[in-house]
Every structure is written in structure tokens, then in C-alpha cells.
Amino acid sequence: xxxxxxxxxxxxxxxxxxxxxxxxxxxxxxxxxxxxxxxxxxxxxxxxxxxxxxxxxxxxxxxxxxxxxxxxxxxxxxxxxxxxxxxxxxxxxxxxxxxxxxxxxxxxxxxxxxxxxxxxxxxxxxxxxxxxxxxxxxxxxxxxxxxxx
Amino acid sequence: xxxxxxxxxxxxxxxxxxxxxxxxxxxxxxxxxxxxxxxxxxxxxxxxxxxxxxxxxxxxxxxxxxxxxxxxxxxxxxxxxxxxxxxxxxxxxxxxxxxxxxxxxxxxxxxxxxxxxxxxxxxxxxxxxxxxxxxxxxxxxxxxxxxxxxxxxxxxxxxxxxxxxxxxxxxxxxxxxxxxxxx
Numbered sequence: 001x002x003x004x005x006x007x008x009x010x011x012x013x014x015x016x017x018x019x020x021x022x023x024x025x026x027x028x029x030x031x032x033x034x035x036x037x038x039x040x041x042x043x044x045x046x047x048x049x050x051x052x053x054x055x056x057x058x059x060x061x062x063x064x065x066x067x068x069x070x071x072x073x074x075x076x077x078x079x080x081x082x083x084x085x086x087x088x089x090x091x092x093x094x095x096x097x098x099x100x101x102x103x104x105x106x107x108x109x110x111x112x113x114x115x116x117x118x119x120x121x122x123x124x125x126x127x128x129x130x131x132x133x134x135x136x137x138x139x140x141x142x143x144x145x146x147x148x149x
Numbered sequence: 150x151x152x153x154x155x156x157x158x159x160x161x162x163x164x165x166x167x168x169x170x171x172x173x174x175x176x177x178x179x180x181x182x183x184x185x186x187x188x189x190x191x192x193x194x195x196x197x198x199x200x201x202x203x204x205x206x207x208x209x210x211x212x213x214x215x216x217x218x219x220x221x222x223x224x225x226x227x228x229x230x231x232x233x234x235x236x237x238x239x240x241x242x243x244x245x246x247x248x249x250x251x252x253x254x255x256x257x258x259x260x261x262x263x264x265x266x267x268x269x270x271x272x273x274x275x276x277x278x279x280x281x282x283x284x285x286x287x288x289x290x291x292x293x294x295x296x297x298x299x300x301x302x303x304x305x306x307x308x309x310x311x312x313x314x315x316x317x318x319x320x321x322x323x324x325x326x327x328x329x330x331x332x
Contacts, residue, residue: 001268002265002267003265003293004266004274005204005294007266007271007275008185008294009182009294011182011271011275012181012185012188013181015181015188015194016180016196017235019181019184019198020177022180022198022201023172023173023176025202026209027169027172027176031167031169032208048215052226054202054206059203061250070292087269091161091220095196102154
């Protein structure tokens, strides 16, 4: 004859090795200790990783696995749909700028103005009272002054 | 009947002081009964291991709140029970501990030995235990495993003592009846 306690415990006896490991893992994570037989001294990095694993990853492992799967799918989709570099696409993107310059020139002709010079890199800053050549805006005013009069 | 109570007091005070060896002693003493109890409720190996692990983590963190060291066992089972409840809530399962029963005569004077089972009937006994409703299964498993008193089981499960008596009565009666009809 057996007591109910004996029957219940015997039926779960196979889980004991896993329970031993589980207890050691909890102690390592919570008390920063490790079993002397398996580890010579406490490894703080390992204990921290184990703590992170136990508290952050393991309780929500299905969520983490789902996120990882989504990232894998996104990565595969990116690799499979990525096209090689197309130089014609780059030229096409410059087309609006070219047409804008042409329109500027046409407008200048209609207004009887000299076409504006192509854009230059900005000149380095200089003092307002410097000895250099006059500023471009001043030159433009001097050229157009007779028309305003 | 083999003795269940420990002749040597458990090193709860040392564990509270952070002694890892004391915790090992406590874990080894309770890990299998605790796992058995949780498994009887959730019926899943890996989930049971997870819940026992969470119980141990909470025990290490909150042992300072335990007032009476002699109640360490029921305190630990209470944490495990709460973990099972939270597991049911997380998995959106219907919580099987809501039903209430009427009070019935107190049979707490009878020990688990009154229900001795023949060795060849062990498998049937486990199957019959699994057939009990979860509230009755929880109460009778705690009674069988650790011989907790009605008050202790009430503290673990959060049910009133009268309800615990009723569940224990129903569970014992059902098991006896079913075992009598087994070949």
C-alpha cells in the first residue's frame, strides 16, 4: 500500500534533475552565487546575463520569438526585393533641376535681363568694410540703375 | 504512514540572511512537492517548471516579509498558488477557483493515510485525481502532499476555511467512491 503523497511525488520524480538546475539558476541570479562544483568563483557578468535571461527574456519568450521572426521576415523581404544600383534613375532625378534652369533662362530673355549665372559655391565670409571687390548685389544694382530711372 | 514533518527545523533564518546553502536545503526540501502541486493544477511540464522557478525567485526576494519561520512551507505554496492564478489570467483561461460550495461536516481529523492506495492502483489514482475539479484538486493535493491544516490551506488558496472543508470533503468522498469501483 502507498500513501497518496508517495504516489503523487513518484509520478513527478523524473523532473527532479531539472528542478535541481532550476534552483541553482535562481540562486545564481538572485544571490549572485554559483554551485562550487560547477564554477570556481562567481562570475558577475554571467550572473547578470542569467538574471537578464530569467527576468527579461524567459517570461516573455513567445513575444521575443515573435519579434525575432518578424525581423527575420523583414530582412528576407528586403534582401529578395532589393534592386541593383541604376544610374538612369540618378539621371532622371536631376531632370527637374535642369528644366528649372532652362525656365530661368527663358524668363530672363523675356524680361530682357542677362541670364543669371549658374549657382556657385558661397564665397567665404569677409568683413563688410573689406578691401576686396564690390559685392555682387551692388554690381547688379549699378547695372540695372538706368532702367529704374 | 511515513512522517512528513521535518525533525530538524528548516534553515529559514539563515536563508533570510542570504545564505545560499540554506536556500539549497529549502529548495531541495520543497521543489518536488511544489512542482507536483503546480503540475496537478496546470497539467503542463514546462509551465510547471516556469511557475516553480518564479515561485523560488519571489521567495528569495520576499522572504523578509515572512513573520513566522514555521510557516515557510505554506507561505511558499501560497506563492506557487498565486503564480498558478496569474498563469490562468495571463492565458485568459477561465479561473477555476471561483465556484463556492456549501459548508459540510469537518473531516479534517482524518489524515491522508485513511486513503491508502494499492501499488497497482497508483496510475488509476492519479487519473482519478485529475478528474476532480481544480478547486478540489488543489485542496486535496495540498492535504496529501504536506498535510496542511484547513487554516493553512485556506491561507494558501485564499478561500474561506468553510469552503476548504467542503472541497476537501467532496474530494475525499469522490476519490474513495471512484477507488472502490476500480478493479
